[in-house]
Amino acid sequence: MAGYKCARCKQKVEIDLNVRCPYCGHRILFKERGAGIKHLKAR
Numbered sequence: 001m002a003g004y005k006c007a008r009c010k011q012k013v014e015i016d017l018n019v020r021c022p023y024c025g026h027r028i029l030f031k032e033r034g035a036g037i038k039h040l041k042a043r
């Protein structure tokens with residue numbers, strides 16, 4: 001599991017199976033640590 005941050009509401013999100021912000025439903029999350037920004041799109 002990795003720490004991600006929602007691109008829209010900036011909430012910290014823990015991704016498990018669904019790559020989706022549980023707070024606002026946004027599907028683009030920034031990886032909190034590691035190099036660069038990764039766009040993850042579910043579906």
Ligand SMILES: [Zn+2]
Binds near residue numbers: 008010
């Ligand atoms: Zn969000």
